[in-house]
Amino acid sequence: MTSPRWRLILNGKSAGNDDVRKAVAALRDRGVALDVRVTWEGGDAERYVAEAIADGVDTVIAGGGDGTLSEVATTLAHRDEDADALPSLGLLPLGTANDFASAATIPTDPAQALDLVQRCPPRPVDLLRLQAPDGLHWAANLASGGFGTQVTLETDAGLKKMLGGLAYVVTGIAKLGRIEPMRARVHGEGFEWEGDFIALGIGNGRQAGGGQALCPDARIDDGLLDVTVVPDLSGEVGATVRALLTEGQHAALERIAARAQLRWVEIESPQPLNLNLDGEPVQSRHFRIDCAPGRVRMHLPPGCPLLSEPAAAETLPGAAVHATAS
Structure with missing residues (x-):
């Protein structure tokens, strides 16, 4: 053999x-x-x-x-x-x-x-396939924009070496007083959102930036992207922090975020927008992101939370919208 x-x-x-x-x-x-x-x-x-x-x-x-x-x-x-x-x-x-x-x-x-x-x-x-004016990009985990992306981009390499994932938390706390929302239109099959946002996640996987679970329900074998848009929270910061402390991040996202599961999504912004693709920053005013189903074969542990149940994996992918905002 x-x-x-x-x-x-x-x-x-x-x-x-x-x-x-x-x-x-x-x-x-x-x-x-x-x-x-x-x-x-x-x-x-x-x-x-x-x-x-x-x-x-x-x-x-x-x-x-x-x-x-x-x-x-x-x-x-x-x-x-x-x-x-x-x-x-x-x-x-x-x-x-x-x-x-x-x-x-x-x-x-x-x-x-x-x-x-x-x-x-x-x-x-599955993999994420992102089309931008500068060409084609791929990602295995998650594309993120807004506050979390800035934290990831601005976290010092020396600080990461000393503190590991905690470095992202330290940098995030330092930025809390200067979060600047960005305007964008996010749309896909049966989903439309437009407004100011502070965080955006397009997930094949669930988290980025040292544990920010922007797409907590994402599966990597369902042929779908999990989309999460966290709007500008002006006037709602206190309520959001209480929800995070008492109900957890997943419940807080359900309360404040627009979320959907889509085969593809387009993002348009009046100003240049940075998306972080598994550590690779890509800047544009317009992105098209598609799910590339079953593009690679990967070794994963038994009971891996990112895998669908066998019955669900046989279902033809479609668009299932959790929430919308405009």
Whole structure:
């Protein structure tokens, strides 16, 4: 029987991680032919994935944070082959926030994460496909805009290194006194919203920016985008904070946000708008985002909260609107 062939594409920041080295050695001892490639600059991940495909590798593992996962998944998505003909995708979470891994309950311990890839067969999962004037972009987790995006963009790299995910909280608190709403029109199948917003999430996954669960009901295999628009809360900040403290974030979103599940969504803004795609900022006045169903096959844990129930997965995707605002 041929040994499985894996390729770990490791973010250069984690190249000296002793736990990763031990986990890789343990997999090799169990008969997995596992090679490691370390990224150093932009374009490395794409080159390494192409090399892995040419070498006939069975599984490509993204070793890093949400940005590394998105970069590897994007390279797979660019290919002309069907998902079944491409290597499966695994995740070794080594980032600061690990938002996708946290929502998917993928362990951050390297040995446990790699063991999960070996034990759990891959499942087809969706990706976000975003069209902007500068070209096509992809994301595995979530596109976010507004307050959360500014926090992510402005969080100091040194602070992230010292505090981890807490760095986003510190930066967020510092910005609370200067939240500036942005105006946009957000529309899709049977959904229309226009006004000033302070946060926007287009989710394949559920959270970004160190735990901001903007799309708490999102599934990564339902063929749908989860859309959440949090409007300007002028005059409602006190009530919103009380709702967060007493009812939790999910209940607060239900109360104040416009939410929908759509196959595609368009965003138009009179001023340039920054969207954060798994760590990659993209700026435009107009975006079109589509769900690309089953674009890659990914190893996920049993009972992963981001996967639909089997019966639901067989249902033809459609538009289901939770709430609208105008």
